[in-house]
Amino acid sequence: MKNFFRISFLIALFFGFQFNSNAAEKVEYLKTDWSFKGPFGKFDRAALQRGYQVYQEVCSSCHSMKYLSYRNLVEEGGPEFSVEQAKAIAASFEVKDGPNADGEMFMRPGRLSDKFVMPYENEKAAQAANGGAYPPDMTVLVKARGGGVDYIYSLLQGYEDPPAGVTLDDGVYYNKYIYGNKIKMSNQLSDGLVEYSDGTNASVEQMAKDVTTFLMWTAEPHLETRHKMGFKAIIYLIILTVLVYFSMKRIWSRIETKV
Amino acid sequence: MSDHEYTPKSKVGKWFNDRLPLLTLANHLTDYPTPKNLNYWWTFGGILTFCLITQIVTGLVLAMHYIAHADMAFQSVEHIMRDVNYGWLIRYIHANGASMFFLAVYIHIFRSLFYGSYKSPREVIWIIGIIIYLLMMAAAFLGYVLPWGQMSFWGATVITNLFSAIPLVGEGIVTWLWGGYSVDNPTLTRFFTLHYLIPFLILGLVVLHIWALHVPGNNNPVGIDIKKPSKDTVPFHPYIVIKDGFALLMFMIVFAFFVFYTPNILGHADNYIEANPLVTPAHIVPEWYLLPFYAILRSVPDKLLGVIAMLSAILILAALPWLDTSKIRSAVFRPLYKQFYWILVADVLILGYVGAMPAEGLYLLIARIATAYYFLHFLVVLPVLGFKERTTPVPLSITEPILGGSPNLAAVKKKDSFKDQ
Numbered sequence: 247m248k249n250f251f252r253i254s255f256l257i258a259l260f261f262g263f264q265f266n267s268n269a270a271e272k273v274e275y276l277k278t279d280w281s282f283k284g285p286f287g288k289f290d291r292a293a294l295q296r297g298y299q300v301y302q303e304v305c306s307s308c309h310s311m312k313y314l315s316y317r318n319l320v321e322e323g324g325p326e327f328s329v330e331q332a333k334a335i336a337a338s339f340e341v342k343d344g345p346n347a348d349g350e351m352f353m354r355p356g357r358l359s360d361k362f363v364m365p366y367e368n369e370k371a372a373q374a375a376n377g378g379a380y381p382p383d384m385t386v387l388v389k390a391r392g393g394g395v396d397y398i399y400s401l402l403q404g405y406e407d408p409p410a411g412v413t414l415d416d417g418v419y420y421n422k423y424i425y426g427n428k429i430k431m432s433n434q435l436s437d438g439l440v441e442y443s444d445g446t447n448a449s450v451e452q453m454a455k456d457v458t459t460f461l462m463w464t465a466e467p468h469l470e471t472r473h474k475m476g477f478k479a480i481i482y483l484i485i486l487t488v489l490v491y492f493s494m495k496r497i498w499s500r501i502e503t504k505v
Numbered sequence: 506m507s508d509h510e511y512t513p514k515s516k517v518g519k520w521f522n523d524r525l526p527l528l529t530l531a532n533h534l535t536d537y538p539t540p541k542n543l544n545y546w547w548t549f550g551g552i553l554t555f556c557l558i559t560q561i562v563t564g565l566v567l568a569m570h571y572i573a574h575a576d577m578a579f580q581s582v583e584h585i586m587r588d589v590n591y592g593w594l595i596r597y598i599h600a601n602g603a604s605m606f607f608l609a610v611y612i613h614i615f616r617s618l619f620y621g622s623y624k625s626p627r628e629v630i631w632i633i634g635i636i637i638y639l640l641m642m643a644a645a646f647l648g649y650v651l652p653w654g655q656m657s658f659w660g661a662t663v664i665t666n667l668f669s670a671i672p673l674v675g676e677g678i679v680t681w682l683w684g685g686y687s688v689d690n691p692t693l694t695r696f697f698t699l700h701y702l703i704p705f706l707i708l709g710l711v712v713l714h715i716w717a718l719h720v721p722g723n724n725n726p727v728g729i730d731i732k733k734p735s736k737d738t739v740p741f742h743p744y745i746v747i748k749d750g751f752a753l754l755m756f757m758i759v760f761a762f763f764v765f766y767t768p769n770i771l772g773h774a775d776n777y778i779e780a781n782p783l784v785t786p787a788h789i790v791p792e793w794y795l796l797p798f799y800a801i802l803r804s805v806p807d808k809l810l811g812v813i814a815m816l817s818a819i820l821i822l823a824a825l826p827w828l829d830t831s832k833i834r835s836a837v838f839r840p841l842y843k844q845f846y847w848i849l850v851a852d853v854l855i856l857g858y859v860g861a862m863p864a865e866g867l868y869l870l871i872a873r874i875a876t877a878y879y880f881l882h883f884l885v886v887l888p889v890l891g892f893k894e895r896t897t898p899v900p901l902s903i904t905e906p907i908l909g910g911s912p913n914l915a916a917v918k919k920k921d922s923f924k925d926q
Contacts, residue, residue, distance in 0.1 A: 313584075313587060385583070386583065390778045394774075467586075472594070472765055473765065475594070475765065476765020480761050483754060483758045483761060487758065490747065490751045493747055494747045494750075497744060497747050498748075501541065501744075
């Protein structure tokens with residue numbers, strides 16, 4: 247048993263080092279309480295709907311969301327818009343379809359089954375419109391950044407005037423939280439930028455939190471199912487383990503050796 | 506196989522068994538005499554079998570939905586995560602399963618190192634084990650490439666480029682491995698094929714590993730040869746089956762925790778960015794289980810020598826039965842070896858740590874010292890220790906660990922690993 251603890255300790259130490267090392271080179275991120283953290287974490291439905299609004303009105307003009315479909319907005323564990331709402335959202339976009347019987351491509355209103363419409367035709371067009379920088383696709387963005395949601399949340403609020411001695415090129419902005427402090431996206435959020443339909447005060451902090459919550463959902467659409475199932479699975483395993491433990495004691499009691 | 510002849514009771518059973526002795530095999534496996542003092546470190550063999558089966562089963566399902574094409578691989582993984590029923594669960598089990606597999610195999614290997622399980626007459630079991638370990642690393646590396654994220658792409662680029670260190674033919678070999686002049690679609694499709702193949706090779710080797718184990722039987726914490734069957738042994742079923750089952754369930758709880766609550770913590774964020782040959786990530790790091798070898802590779806300034814050092818670090822293990830000259834198997838009776846054993850454990854952990862750090866300054870220095878010590882342990886410490894070390898008295902059997910009323914008995918009993926969990 248002593249060995250067991252010794253090894254567990256070493257393993258814990260090893261992983262501890264690893265996580266430390268990941269965090270060491272970064273600044274301290276802004277913290278907020280995320281409803282989806284922890285084993286029982288769930289998304290805040292209203293925050294997801296507001297977050298969608300921020301994405302739609304602010305981010306989506308440059309950032310694509312290519313792995314998401316409009317039908318996802320209705321699905322359980324997401325923003326859970328009603329089918330009518332989602333249909334209306336989809337229909338507000340023009341989708342290129344075809345070819346039709348004449349061999350022509352044509353535009354039609356979006357349907358639930360369509361993927362989110364891309365802001366640009368292709369990557370080159372996106373770069374050309376953004377001073378050479380490609381606005382990354384946002385679907386799995388929070389999983390693609392080391393600090394996850396805290397990083398995105400901080401970055402959105404991390405714009406500052408550059409400290410003395412730092413010169414910025416045209417179209418480059420200073421941000422406290424990005425690696426190297428230079429970012430090609432300008433500050434996007436300002437108080438009251440969007441008008442929330444549920445009357446929530448659209449402060450920068452609120453919008454940053456809402457849109458980050460939304461991005462967490464787009465990256466992990468099954469997070470709620472995962473948490474629920476995990477709880478059941480682990481309870482089940484613990485009960486089974488206890489039962490097997492007592493069976494083992496019983497079986498081994500036939501011989502004198504302790505187990 | 507078994508010492509006694511087995512005859513099935515039923516007529517049909519006997520008829521079949523005379524033609525294909527599957528029932529004899531089943532009987533051998535259930536009756537297999539196992540030392541009764543095996544501690545929980547011995548349960549990792551069963552756990553590893555579970556890991557392998559889990560990887561194969563989840564892998565088969567993933568392969569039904571995955572598309573091995575440079576333009577579609579990343580997207581197909583997202584398709585699995587979003588639209589395939591429970592695809593997220595299967596993928597997270599598979600991805601974390603690789604880490605769990607390595608966690609278990611490292612415990613299994615270090616158990617063998619502690620109790621001298623690699624020594625005569627178990628050298629062949631050990632060497633098969635090393636081959637399995639090598640194939641596991643290959644499978645893990647190839648599998649990591651398949652999602653076609655940034656770390657996949659650049660990891661593949663770095664690792665395949667190691668072959669370019671080979672004099673004269675190196676560059677040619679790399680081009681041949683890639684199927685082109687860079688890591689691209691042909692590389693992905695062949696990696697997928699090999700990733701699909703290797704687990705079945707491992708499965709075959711696992712059968713040989715267990716077969717070779719069943720010839721001399723298990724080593725045990727005391728490390729002595731025992732009579733089989735005897736008072737020192739218990740039949741595999743039900744005694745070991747239930748104990749392995751219990752340990753497996755404990756392991757599954759840890760596994761489930763990773764899968765359900767922190768499924769991405771062992772991966773690298775960059776692998777959620779689609780592969781881009783034009784953008785190199787700031788730090789290219791392998792998965793945690795390969796870090797010690799990565800540290801050894803980088804601690805040597807010369808590329809070719811670095812590759813040789815890294816390969817030697819693994820292959821040296823195959824020579825271990827002959828490098829360790831001590832007649833005593835278990836570290837319980839080797840006070841000095843026990844110290845060096847824990848130093849080696851620490852050394853490997855340190856290598857893992859510096860492997861994750863940039864190869865510069867103090868980290869590089871530590872990596873070099875740790876690398877040197879790693880080889881020193883196997884090439885100098887172990888051979889010398891066998892001759893110099895004064896071992897403590899070893900009991901004659903498990904049930905009667907009496908050696909003329911040796912005062913050491915109490916010590917043996919108190920020591921970990923003899924009779925305890």
